[in-house]
Amino acid sequence: ENEDQKTVFEQAIEELESTELALLLESLPLHQRLERWQQVPDEDRVDVLVAMRAEPRQTIIESFEESELQSLLSGLHAEDLIELAETLPESVIDTALGNMDASQRKHYQLSAQYDDERIGRYVDHELLILPRTARVRQAMRLIRKNLPEYTDCIYLIQRNGAFVGTVLVHKLYAADPLTPLVELCIDDPVTVSADSYLTDAAEKMEHSGLTALPVIDVNQLLLGRITLRLALEITREEYESQLMATAGMDEDEDLFAPVIRSSKRRATWLGINLLTAFLASWSIGLFEGTLQQIVALAVLMPIVASMGGIAGSQTLTLIIRGIALGQISKGNFKPLLIKEVSVGILNGLLWALVIGAIAGIWFGSLSIGSVIAAAIVVNIIIAAFAGVVIPLVLDTLDIDPALSGSVILTTVTDVVGFVAFLGLGTVFLL
Amino acid sequence: ENEDQKTVFEQAIEELESTELALLLESLPLHQRLERWQQVPDEDRVDVLVAMRAEPRQTIIESFEESELQSLLSGLHAEDLIELAETLPESVIDTALGNMDASQRKHYQLSAQYDDERIGRYVDHELLILPRTARVRQAMRLIRKNLPEYTDCIYLIQRNGAFVGTVLVHKLYAADPLTPLVELCIDDPVTVSADSYLTDAAEKMEHSGLTALPVIDVNQLLLGRITLRLALEITREEYESQLMATAGMDEDEDLFAPVIRSSKRRATWLGINLLTAFLASWSIGLFEGTLQQIVALAVLMPIVASMGGIAGSQTLTLIIRGIALGQISKGNFKPLLIKEVSVGILNGLLWALVIGAIAGIWFGSLSIGSVIAAAIVVNIIIAAFAGVVIPLVLDTLDIDPALSGSVILTTVTDVVGFVAFLGLGTVFLL
Known part of the structure; x- marks a missing residue:
């Protein structure tokens, strides 16, 4: 089977373009990746490295002997060095610059002035x-x-x-x-x-x-x-x-990043989530007395939080797309908010009826049914409101709404859901 | 202010390409959209309609008089009619075909044989x-x-x-x-x-x-x-x-879809979520007796579910990207699963310690701390496993993992989280 794979890969090398070869190398576990890399013909190596995402590329560059690296990087084009620069030690960049002819070096220096969000950094120089x-x-x-x-x-x-x-x-x-x-x-x-x-x-x-x-x-x-x-x-x-x-990772994440490195990076996101989870938990803790007396509330409370979360994330996704397309402005913010909250009201009422009925029958209590129904309405409407406002506020603050929008939204819908449900329960059921 | 907007729009019409004009129309509430549409010059109208997403385009087409529609669609190119076909009544398509010259009609008929996922449908005919x-x-x-x-x-x-x-x-x-x-x-x-x-x-x-x-x-x-x-x-x-x-919507969703239509469509997704929420709720219900005696469990249980959900969605997102890039196959499934579960074990242990300590101190009970720590480890590891397996199974079944992956994953992490936590609580705390 291993033999087979080798043949497939060698065939692939001949037929694939460097971007495809890069994808293939990225898809392999570390030791296989390095093994296969040896089979990439010398003349394609720079192109393949350039085409790879930064992190898997780094795993290959780290495996090089110093001399191997130097020879690989001799006679580089300015735009290749720009792409590779973030994964290269300073000393290597200097050597590569030294090996360049004057015009390429000039190109590099001009491009390197721009940060990685500006087009100046990535221009090519094959112009007539x-x-x-x-x-x-x-x-x-x-x-x-x-x-x-x-x-x-x-x-x-x-x-x-x-x-x-x-x-x-x-x-x-x-x-x-x-x-x-x-x-x-x-x-x-x-x-x-x-x-x-x-x-x-x-x-x-x-x-x-x-x-x-x-x-x-x-x-x-x-x-x-x-x-x-x-x-x-x-x-x-x-x-x-x-x-x-949306999952707190970035585009350069390696499918086969070393376990320790990968764990560390994801730990941050889990930690942020933990803070919000404790906030939700703390809001439940406010009603310990109520929960002790009516355990049905504990059983039902995730439903309130979850429905709010889903309704909110629908609005959030629509707004995030709108922001990405440049379609959201002060001009349409208000009608958009009105529309989304209206959708929230309708769906809130609909699902309040359904959930209220089921919960009422399940626990044989009209009051429990009514309390959860009211909490659902409140939470879905707040969720729609938050789904519009949160990404717009984040965008104004220059924070990527795709990154943090959903964590913040879920915190809001969890806390509002628990407080509304248990709060109403405390008032009407005790 | 309304005057200002008009000027901006009229200026925009002159300067923008039809795709940009389409984005602009999509970003407007219905009545404004129809008003502005009147200002789009006749010669650009077909291009703008073609460039719009299906749903907002439909809102404009629905506003046409029959005769207006017919004249707009006379002398259409085959590829324009293909794009518009899904939002046009049969009778109009027939008229448009009747108005076409023979070669365009032939193009249309050849393209229309392909469904909307095949390139044959969208070819253009400006070849030399x-x-x-x-x-x-x-x-x-x-x-x-x-x-x-x-x-x-x-x-x-x-x-x-x-x-x-x-x-x-x-x-x-x-x-x-x-x-x-x-x-x-x-x-x-x-x-x-x-x-x-x-x-x-x-x-x-x-x-x-x-x-x-x-x-x-x-x-x-x-x-x-x-x-x-x-x-x-x-x-x-x-x-x-x-x-x-990821939020159960599709690409053609109108930012300003009518409230009723929008609510209906989103209701489906909320309904699916409700089933999973009831499943989670039911799994809590199994431990009503335990919850009655130890109310701290009710306070803490969302933390277990939430940490599992986040850890799982990190793995899920990585795998969904890998599938989209064509990087995941039988060949790397096993090492990938091992890597992700290893990451799960490390992060599970780390956060089990943190959460166990905080919960133990909060409720002044070493056993509560230990029980939540154990549940966190279990749930984060299962989440990593599910994050790899679920999207791959869905992909094999030809179901879009981006659509349903996260709902299924959350159900797994909710149920596993609640059952592990409350189950361990029942065994060790009562």
């Missing part, structure tokens, strides 16, 4: 660039020599490197070889500012109808380009990190 | 196609006439429409006008099968290095193309529907 005085003839020569993937434009720059304009490659062919390129420039060329957030840049890219856009800095300097493919990668990573955030 | 006998000269003529967005290739077909090969547009320029195109065809051209799942097709598109790929049916017939931009849209919708699924 010509001076603003160039003619069609020169452009044709450039194109015949080498056309990088996703190239549909040539960019013109001033002598100081400032962006001047964009010429569509396919416009060249019908033009006279002596025509100055500036005459072919498109009107109002779309550019992306280097300090744009990744998702904003990706959106602009998508809506431009082109396959690449020039990225410029504050001084109009042409820094590099963003391609439609990079936009796709940004979009995917954005959503992936949102998915992982 | 030539007979296999054509020469460079003809290709150049075609390109000069009109180059659709994202076009980097020309496709050659046989007389019966079967796909023959792909010629890179930029290879044409250096070639002699009389060269037969077949001589310029790339080796092993990548094609996408029309019955590929959307995400598979998008992945193939992304990895091809091209900006569009030909889509062919089982008979090798060239059906249309997928572009890198379509791949981006597919990726975004896929993740969006996964996000919404």
Whole structure:
């Protein structure tokens, strides 16, 4: 069986692109991952490392001898080093920079000024660039020599490197070889500012109808380009990190992270949850006397909390999507709140009836049925309210609502649910 | 303020692309949405409708007079009608088909054979196609006439429409006008099968290095193309529907759906949750006698359930991502289970100590501390186990783990948590 796997993997190496190979390596337990890594051909290694998520990549880089690492990283492109930088020791980055030719080193230094949320950091440098005085003839020569993937434009720059304009490659062919390129420039060329957030840049890219856009800095300097493919990668990573955030993890989490490291990291999230759980528990503790006398309340109380939690998380999810899509503003906050609370009222009443009836019959007590029904209505309505307000407040505070929204919401619905139910029980059942 | 909004919107209409306009309309409450819709210029209306999510789009279509609808839908492209079809009455689809020219109607009929999970349904038809006998000269003529967005290739077909090969547009320029195109065809051209799942097709598109790929049916017939931009849209919708699924909603959910409709739909999810909540409640009910004597157990029991739920959902989220990335297979299931359960054991022990100590001090009882500690260990380990197994079983059964994974998991961690805690309490505390 092990033999079989080997064959499959060796075949895979030949057929797969580096991103797919990266996914495959990520899916393997540590020792197998390192074993398989040895079978990755030298010429693909940098691409595969670049394509991997930071944490599994680190497991491979940590296994290198110093000399192995140095040789792997010789002749690196600026954008590869940028991707790898977070998982490399300073000394290695310095060596890699030393091995680079001057233009790549310049690219690296310009990109490294931007943090990992800005597009300036991730631009590539495979642009076709010509001076603003160039003619069609020169452009044709450039194109015949080498056309990088996703190239549909040539960019013109001033002598100081400032962006001047964009010429569509396919416009060249019908033009006279002596025509100055500036005459072919498109009107109002779309550019992306280097300090744009990744998702904003990706959106602009998508809506431009082109396959690449020039990225410029504050001084109009042409820094590099963003391609439609990079936009796709940004979009995917954005959503992936949102998915992982809902469980307090991040996008770089290794499927096979070492147990200790993994436990430590998740412990934080469990600890945060514990605080909220104790809060819920403490709110129950306020009614110990009541619980002692009416044990049915203890049996039923998780239902109140749980229904509130689910109703709230439905609203929360809708709002989180809306925020991600840029659809939520002061302008529609109020009607949205009204709509969600109305839905809460309807569903609160519906399920109050159902749960009240079942609980009433189960414990043979109309009052218990009525108390739980009232608590359900209260909790589902509060949940809808909290589901709208919490993510908006978090967003205003620049905290990712996908990360902490659901913990806070559940705390609210637990505490409100327990207090409403046991409180009403104390007043009406004792 | 209302005046201001109008101006902003009118400005937006001029500057925004149809997809952005669609997002904007979706973000408005119903009456405002219909009001603003009136300001969308006639020539953009079809594009905006196509770009909208199905449910908010329906609210606009429902507001049309029959005649208004008919005129809007005259001269539609096949791919637009495919997108709109699910929100249109049969009679309107028939009229729209009647108004189409023969080739568009043929496109529509071919695409409509594929269901909404297959790429064949969503291909566009802006391909540059030539007979296999054509020469460079003809290709150049075609390109000069009109180059659709994202076009980097020309496709050659046989007389019966079967796909023959792909010629890179930029290879044409250096070639002699009389060269037969077949001589310029790339080796092993990548094609996408029309019955590929959307995400598979998008992945193939992304990895091809091209900006569009030909889509062919089982008979090798060239059906249309997928572009890198379509791949981006597919990726975004896929993740969006996964996000919404976690709260039992779907991607087409309208932010401002009518309250009644919205309540109805969410009621289902609440109902499913109620069943699981009653299961949890019933498991507590088994220990009514114990609870009556030791009310501290009622106060503490939500902590056990909640810690198990959080630990389980961390594992679940990691596995759901792995499944989405195609990284989980029989080959790594066992080491993955071992790793996650190990993480569960470590975190179980850690938090058992913490919670045991706090509970012991709170209620001044070493035995209560010990019982909750033991229950925490049990529940967190079972949670890790369930977090791996549940999504894999669901995936095998072709049920979306993002949709139902977390409900099932929570049921497990609730029931196990309550039974372990109250069960141990019954044995050791009474």
